[in-house]
Amino acid sequence: MEQLQSSFCFIFFTFTFLFSLFSFSLFILRLKPCCSCDVCTAFLSRSWSPEFVNLSDWYTHLLRKSPTGTIHIHVLNNIITANPENVEYMIKTNFDNYPKGKAFSTILGDLLGKGIFNVDGKCWRFQRKMASLELGSLSIRSHALNVVVDEIESRLIPFFSVAADKGEALDLQDVFKRFSFDSICKFSFGLDPGSLKPELPVSELESAFDRSSMLCAERAMATTPLVWKFKRFFNLGSEKKLKESIRVVKRMADEVIKKRRQSGFSKTNDLLSRFMGSISDDDYLRDIVISFLLAGRDTVASALTTFFLLLSQNPKVLQKIREESGRVIGDDPTQDPAGDPTREKLPAFGDLRHLHYLKAALHESMRLYPPVQFDSKFAKQDDVLPDGTFVRRNSRVTYHPYAMGRMERIWGSDPLEFKPERWIRDGVFMPESAYKYPVYQGGVRVCLGKEMSLMEMKIASLSLIRRFDVQVVNPDRILRFSPGLTANVSGGMPAVVVRRRELPE
Ligand code: HEM
Numbered sequence: 001m002e003q004l005q006s007s008f009c010f011i012f013f014t015f016t017f018l019f020s021l022f023s024f025s026l027f028i029l030r031l032k033p034c035c036s037c038d039v040c041t042a043f044l045s046r047s048w049s050p051e052f053v054n055l056s057d058w059y060t061h062l063l064r065k066s067p068t069g070t071i072h073i074h075v076l077n078n079i080i081t082a083n084p085e086n087v088e089y090m091i092k093t094n095f096d097n098y099p100k101g102k103a104f105s106t107i108l109g110d111l112l113g114k115g116i117f118n119v120d121g122k123c124w125r126f127q128r129k130m131a132s133l134e135l136g137s138l139s140i141r142s143h144a145l146n147v148v149v150d151e152i153e154s155r156l157i158p159f160f161s162v163a164a165d166k167g168e169a170l171d172l173q174d175v176f177k178r179f180s181f182d183s184i185c186k187f188s189f190g191l192d193p194g195s196l197k198p199e200l201p202v203s204e205l206e207s208a209f210d211r212s213s214m215l216c217a218e219r220a221m222a223t224t225p226l227v228w229k230f231k232r233f234f235n236l237g238s239e240k241k242l243k244e245s246i247r248v249v250k251r252m253a254d255e256v257i258k259k260r261r262q263s264g265f266s267k268t269n270d271l272l273s274r275f276m277g278s279i280s281d282d283d284y285l286r287d288i289v290i291s292f293l294l295a296g297r298d299t300v301a302s303a304l305t306t307f308f309l310l311l312s313q314n315p316k317v318l319q320k321i322r323e324e325s326g327r328v329i330g331d332d333p334t335q336d337p338a339g340d341p342t343r344e345k346l347p348a349f350g351d352l353r354h355l356h357y358l359k360a361a362l363h364e365s366m367r368l369y370p371p372v373q374f375d376s377k378f379a380k381q382d383d384v385l386p387d388g389t390f391v392r393r394n395s396r397v398t399y400h401p402y403a404m405g406r407m408e409r410i411w412g413s414d415p416l417e418f419k420p421e422r423w424i425r426d427g428v429f430m431p432e433s434a435y436k437y438p439v440y441q442g443g444v445r446v447c448l449g450k451e452m453s454l455m456e457m458k459i460a461s462l463s464l465i466r467r468f469d470v471q472v473v474n475p476d477r478i479l480r481f482s483p484g485l486t487a488n489v490s491g492g493m494p495a496v497v498v499r500r501r502e503l504p505e
Pocket residue numbers: 116117128131292295296297299300303370371372375376438439440441444445446447448449450452453
């Protein structure tokens with residue numbers, strides 16, 4: 001009997017071992033780690049790096065050269081496209097074949113759980129429906145406006161005023177991250193982390209969030225997930241740090257949810273309270289809210305940072321924005337329309353609709369510096385893209401807004417010029433196709449915070465532009481982006497601020 005048992009064990013373990021080895025070899029073969037084509041060799045040896053500062057710049061160069069606007073990095077099993085027809089096909093026409101997929105949800109699963117960013121199918125559809133109803137409602141929009149206006153009046157403008165008085169440089173990227181973090185936390189949780197208070201406190205939640213986002217992005221850049229999975233299993237190195245950071249984010253989110261349950265949620269207007277009406281599972285609620293923090297924080301900060309860089313490089317555009325705002329809102333930024341001397345005049349919600357040039361300038365800025373530089377999906381079945389590219393099942397397919405904004409075949413002969421005029425016809429802002437300009441994605445999974453983010457960026461940028469001259473230090477330097485889920489300028493964006501008009505005491 002004993003002999004039978006040990007023979008059985010031997011057969012079982014040998015079979016399991018051989019089967020695992022076979023699956024692993026298949027997996028490795030599919031990755032083609034030994035591909036010797038020029039592109040893969042350059043990718044693996046990083047021989048592109050002396051010529052291009054960022055991987056995205058090298059991809060842009062390859063995509064520009066490709067007749068179809070599509071390339072294949074075999075060692076990553078990744079098809080990258082800057083072809084608007086392919087983009088439309090992936091995110092609209094054949095949307096069902098291009099989900100985020102298991103590979104993506106595994107990379108972000110520890111941080112985002114079942115939050116909207118990280119799920120497909122029924123779970124996504126449920127959250128999408130609920131979130132679009134909430135974000136479309138008038139009361140949540142006016143809540144968002146109040147949150148943003150309060151943050152600008154009480155923190156952003158005073159912060160810039162102090163910087164102007166002291167004459168010291170500030171880091172625009174850091175300030176905008178703090179501004180958008182406070183705003184999205186108040187909007188989503190009804191919680192004020194106070195990260196843009198004058199003393200610029202170090203927020204445990206913010207640092208943990210930054211670290212988690214960076215470490216998850218590093219997972220996504222690895223040629224094989226086996227390494228990080230191994231490190232996660234044994235709780236080593238970067239995976240140990242990631243686990244600790246995620247624990248902080250989740251603990252804080254749990255605390256907020258618990259407090260909100262205790263204090264009652266029906267009278268408050270933030271997103272969490274609204275979701276609480278339909279969801280009783282607190283883990284699920286936490287995942288949803290963390291997705292919103294990720295969606296709304298770094299994207300807005302990244303867009304505002306590069307917007308001010310481009311304005312420093314293009315003073316004529318800045319001048320036109322000021323002229324337009326003078327025509328629409330009036331010239332004095334300090335006069336409150338209701339005559340309240342303690343309040344400064346901010347653009348009202350109704351005014352924003354008439355600021356066509358400002359809207360064009362923001363869109364133009366995100367064309368050159370999209371906050372989400374690329375976005376990947378995983379093919380469910382074999383397929384052929386409209387440009388004839390064959391897509392094998394389980395391949396990663398990435399569309400690349402950063403490269404697309406720099407393509408002559410999409411934007412004409414001057415794609416690298418910052419020209420808001422390309423968005424204006426007869427004085428009116430004209431949107432472009434979302435497949436040519438997928439900065440907010442587009443199609444079935446288009447960003448749900450698009451209008452809110454535009455409102456936030458218009459009010460924040462205009463409030464500063466009307467009061468201050470903000471000059472980025474060394475504006476013509478080449479930008480290097482650090483790894484992260486959203487574009488983050490390495491070394492920040494130092495700028496000098498000078499007050500344009502004296503504000504009343
Ligand atoms: C400049 C600002 C923003 C940009 C450029 C932007 C861009 C994007 C992009 C590219 C996606 C698709 C991501 C993917 O599926 O992989 C997305 C999705 C999303 N965004 Fe935004 N976003 C911005 C601001 C916001 C804000 C402020 C919010 C929240 C209030 C928000 C909420 C969302 C949500 C909930 C989704 C998921 C939609 C879905 O999967 O159905 N976004 N955004």
